[in-house]
Amino acid sequence: MVRAALSGRQIGKGPVLYAGFIPAISVVAASLLAALPIVSSSGWYPDFGYLVLISWRLLRSDPWPAWWAAPLGLVNDLFTGAPVGLSITLWTATMLALDLIDRRTMWRDYWIEWGLATVLLAIDEWLQWRLAAAVGADVTGWAIVPPLIVSICVFPMSAWLVARIDRWRLGR
Amino acid sequence: MATARPGWSRRAQYGLFFSFLALIAGIIVGVIMLVLSLVAPKSYEGIRGVALDITGPIAASLHSVTATAKGLVTGAGDYWDAASQNANLRREGAEMRRQILKANAILQENSQLKAALQLRERTRDAIAAGRIVGSSFSSPRRFAILSVGANDGVRVGMPVRSADGLVGRVIDAGALASRVLLVSDRANIVPARLLRGGIPVISQGRGDGTIDVRPLEVGRNPFKRGDIIITSGTGGLYPPLVPIARVVKLDDDGAVAIPLADPANTSFAIVEPAYEPAATDAESVAGPGGP
Numbered sequence: 001m002v003r004a005a006l007s008g009r010q011i012g013k014g015p016v017l018y019a020g021f022i023p024a025i026s027v028v029a030a031s032l033l034a035a036l037p038i039v040s041s042s043g044w045y046p047d048f049g050y051l052v053l054i055s056w057r058l059l060r061s062d063p064w065p066a067w068w069a070a071p072l073g074l075v076n077d078l079f080t081g082a083p084v085g086l087s088i089t090l091w092t093a094t095m096l097a098l099d100l101i102d103r104r105t106m107w108r109d110y111w112i113e114w115g116l117a118t119v120l121l122a123i124d125e126w127l128q129w130r131l132a133a134a135v136g137a138d139v140t141g142w143a144i145v146p147p148l149i150v151s152i153c154v155f156p157m158s159a160w161l162v163a164r165i166d167r168w169r170l171g172r
Numbered sequence: 173m174a175t176a177r178p179g180w181s182r183r184a185q186y187g188l189f190f191s192f193l194a195l196i197a198g199i200i201v202g203v204i205m206l207v208l209s210l211v212a213p214k215s216y217e218g219i220r221g222v223a224l225d226i227t228g229p230i231a232a233s234l235h236s237v238t239a240t241a242k243g244l245v246t247g248a249g250d251y252w253d254a255a256s257q258n259a260n261l262r263r264e265g266a267e268m269r270r271q272i273l274k275a276n277a278i279l280q281e282n283s284q285l286k287a288a289l290q291l292r293e294r295t296r297d298a299i300a301a302g303r304i305v306g307s308s309f310s311s312p313r314r315f316a317i318l319s320v321g322a323n324d325g326v327r328v329g330m331p332v333r334s335a336d337g338l339v340g341r342v343i344d345a346g347a348l349a350s351r352v353l354l355v356s357d358r359a360n361i362v363p364a365r366l367l368r369g370g371i372p373v374i375s376q377g378r379g380d381g382t383i384d385v386r387p388l389e390v391g392r393n394p395f396k397r398g399d400i401i402i403t404s405g406t407g408g409l410y411p412p413l414v415p416i417a418r419v420v421k422l423d424d425d426g427a428v429a430i431p432l433a434d435p436a437n438t439s440f441a442i443v444e445p446a447y448e449p450a451a452t453d454a455e456s457v458a459g460p461g462g463p
Binding site: 070082090 | 191197203206216220227231232234238305308311312313316379381436
């Protein structure tokens with residue numbers, strides 16, 4: 001056991017105020033990145049809200065009560081201009097799926113988390129692609145590959161950032 | 173919820189069970205809302221407008237920062253090799269002046285001919301002018317956010333253009349900002365024609381910033397590299413004679429073109445009333461092709 005007095009940490013430093021809300025706030029902030037004045041003609045940017053959501057959920061099982069995924073998804077849909085309901089469904093289903101996966105898995109490491117994130121991001125891109133096709137914007141399947149690769153490569157960064165935020169909010 | 177059973181506590185077990193129920197309820201609600209937004213996109217007009225009013229002004233205020241930064245970079249680039257640029261510009265300027273003279277003569281002749289035919293000119297006044305301050309990031313759809321909204325008279329369905337060419341049409345209008353379906357979106361189909369020869373073509377976005385153009389009549393591929401595509405005014409939504417795109421690549425039965433109005437570099441976009449208002453009425457009944 002590492003003794004608190006020897007670890008170089010400040011004693012008596014606890015969680016920051018409203019620590020329980022910070023994960024959800026960070027997801028909303030990531031959704032709000034859509035308000036950045038960047039005009040992308042290719043749409044290769046990752047889905048920031050979803051990236052941060054799965055980063056939190058893969059980091060810990062209780063970043064927020066599971067049902068919060070639905071209102072967070074609604075906020076994301078409204079800010080990013082996606083069809084309303086897409087993120088609500090996908091984000092809640094993600095929480096449920098990861099809960100079920102957590103019951104099965106015996107152990108986890110970075111590679112498994114990255115693999116899980118890859119699968120989830122691929123489902124996200126695929127769903128967006130099929131939904132766009134359903135409303136008359138049937139782009140070729142190759143069009144979703146570059147944004148998928150970009151978001152898979154960005155995931156470790158988002159996971160790192162979320163881990164930093166988690167340590168800060170818990171005062172560790 | 174990480175384990176199958178959170179221990180012997182009844183309370184914890186029920187908590188786990190109810191959180192599963194809440195998740196399933198959330199999924200059901202989400203699916204219902206999604207289906208609603210696919211079949212009746214109008215039902216979310218109000219709430220989407222509010223969201224636009226939140227993000228639009230943020231983007232607009234940050235836009236000036238990025239524009240300044242971008243301007244500094246390109247401004248520095250302009251000094252590079254200034255002498256030869258100067259000579260090129262001078263040559264282009266002279267060429268342009270000759271073309272303007274020619275165009276003026278044609279305009280005069282055109283107005284005489286129109287007077288002879290007693291054609292009525294439709295006046296098209298701009299409704300509002302705004303800046304393109306953002307776009308969809310991560311989606312196969314291509315939207316842009318325009319810094320003018322319903323307060324300035326912008327309504328869903330109105331065409332948007334810039335000095336360079338056609339930008340798209342309005343699909344969501346908040347009070348302070350609006351969302352524009354760009355011509356490079358797959359769902360944006362624009363009746364068009366070739367500037368050279370006037371062959372009727374159809375322009376449809378490819379979702380990646382480029383445009384597919386196809387001739388209306390199947391047969392020989394009429395396109396050449398560098399061809400300019402302009403709107404034909406058919407359908408009544410987009411005004412005629414607005415440049416859309418320049419052909420960059422030919423394929424088997426059409427060509428790939430790049431929009432002339434690059435939304436990333438368009439400083440001002442002008443919202444115009446629909447060319448024939450009846451067309452947008454039909455449009456708004458059918459829905460704007462979905463968000």
